[in-house]
Amino acid sequence: MDQATANALFEQCAILLFLDAPPNMEFGIDFNTWTTGPRFRGLKFIPPGLHFVYHSSVSKFDQTGVRAGFFKVFEPREIVVKQWDPKREDIKPDNELDPDQVERYRLNIREFDQYLGYYPLIPTEEQPINTYRKWASLTTHITSTLLKRVLPQSWKISAMSSISKFSDVDVPKTFKSRGTGGAPTDMDVEGVTALTAVEAGTTKTSSAVEEDYRIHFTEMNLKRSFPDGASGVELTKYSLDKSHLLETLLQKKYKDYKEVLGELQLSFIIFLIGQVYDGLEQWKNLVQLICQSDEALDKYATTLYVEFLATLRYQIEECPDDFFHSEITGDNFLRYSLTFFVRTIQDRAGRGVPQALQKAVDGLLDYLRDRFQWDLRNDVRVIGEEEEEDDEYAPVVVETE
Template sequence: MDQETANALFDNGAIVLFLDAPSNMEFGVDCYSWTTGPIFKGLKLIPPGMHFIYYSAVNRMGESTAIRTGFWVNFLPRQVLVKRWNPATEDVFADDELDEEETNRFRTNFRDFDRFLGVYPLLPIDGDPISPYQKWLRLSTHITPDIAKRVLPQSGKISAMSCVSRFSDVDETRPEFRSRGVIRAEQKEATVDSMDIVPSQSSTSVPNTANKTTALPVEVLQLTFTPIDLKRSFPPGASGVELTKYSIDKSYLLAQALKLHYKDYKDLLGELQLSFIIFLIGEVYDGYEQWKTLVHLLCQSAEAIGQYGCTLFPEFIEILIKQLKVHPSDFFMDALSGDNFIRSNILLLSQTLRDRDSPVPKLLQDAMQTLLDFVDMRFKWDVRQEARLTQMDEEDDEGEYAPVVVEL
């Protein structure tokens, strides 16, 4: 980072004061996290824009519970955000629970905390040529405050323990739940000043409540994902031909989603990115379900390529590549995702482009070739060979092995 950029961030960077945080607690922002030390008071030099702050409580042994909670903030230049830890709830106080006069005093005197503040990870760390901030920018290009406001709870808060959505198998009327809002993030091993914040270990473990002795009320944090039903992708009153066509080709469903729920296709891509981050960094499984739904929708909308072949689809492929670059390479092999929907959808999209009667825009062709090269290198998926074998099988079905029609 050059001196001019550093000066600009010093003048315009935002600050989050995170007061009274216990030691050994995970604290993270966007694509990086640390473990708090005894004098940790927050983070400085946060670039203006959308960011995700997250944390994990500690148990009675002073160890992180790995249950992440966090909140999205659209930081303004020079904004000072004040949060305070509540040991009774093992979470931050709600903004309306803070003393307004004291909070304003902290904002005014924020420079008193300067030496106790960690620095936002703007530069490459641990030999990685890509800085955490660069990774964040690549994952969040289309996420806007409006999209976050529509999908996230009102407070911008999510939690791996208590987020619910249309995918959740949970009774939200249970008395132990009460309403409010929050989020979460990807984590990487970090090294910073041991007096400030110290390295944490990457974790995507299931929340552990074994050390809890008193059950506290749990916030219901509602995620309002766009309702997309892949099983009903045909128009009302569809004829038999239309029903068959649009059950396979999701273009009608895509068109309806763009018409009814998004201002334009970029908003759809923004929700795709937000859902991915909610899952991968926030560790909220419902985010994975919405991300998976949107990937299915886009990879199976053959007819829509005629309209969006130079816009939505190339941009979608570019985003998907960036997401798969930060995705654990073994995820698609485990029991959770054993159907390997990513591989099958990439194959479907590749075949769709191959079989189109009209020309495929060069921009989309190039994007698809980049995707096929990437998954071959990263996951060892030879989708091209798989597509060739599928095509040979189809040709056999149409040749001497084709079904024989017998007239009775």
């Protein structure tokens, strides 16, 4: 990078001072991960906007520890100061930093320049992929309003300590397996939070510490997607078609359809990069909700659905090839949900499908066929043939006088 470009980026982008980080710690931002050295003091050239900063220690056996991190909306030319606390093995809370010292760091930021790594905005031979462009495509609908509603007050998450509605579903007051190396399974929440409070040197109760790590995903019950007082016909219809539930959430929980997509993106990032399993559960809920809402297509075909398919395409591109065959996602819910959706689109062909939606559907189906060898068009055809065969041999009701 030439000096003129470096100076321009220094003046326009944000800086993160990350002080006292131990050597050999995993440090990352968005899709970029490094191992810290003894001279590391932070990161420069951070593009303004939303980012996820994370870290995890490395043991003497070179095993990476549990990941933790925080979301932050960086302003242009903002200088953010964080300091590592070896007792906590975590970042110090901002209110424990000396504000006068922090201000001195900011005033003398040029002195840190040689100790700062840089956000790889410009592709190089070593890193030819533009990771910022990938990150931006996965976070287009995530707003500060959504972050404040969903994340803990600190905007911090942890693969070990973060909890949500999914943490209490099957085994009350226990953590589910986080699906990460070294993460606990079936660990008692009260025990974890009490330990966290002791390590942090606080006197918070377990419930208070729990709230510090609770992710407030939007509540939805896909098994009860019909309206209250539904008739028999409505109960059957809206148990299969989730449109009533989707519309209710849009009216009562979300500002608009873009916020639904924002939570879809946020839950995916929480799982994929934050390594918090609960994010995957919410992502699956939202994918199934949108894919199984037939009636909603009348209203949102060229808005919610076109943008949903684009968002989903970007997300799938970041998943490893075996993602939908792993122990965590082995039920392959995505193939089932998309098959349901494609069949819905085909059934609506007689009423007309907007060109923009059909183009988005075809593009995603072609990509899935080429990458995963999923022929969802054929899946839908086979299902239709099987149903026709079942109807052929169905019992015939004969009315007698």
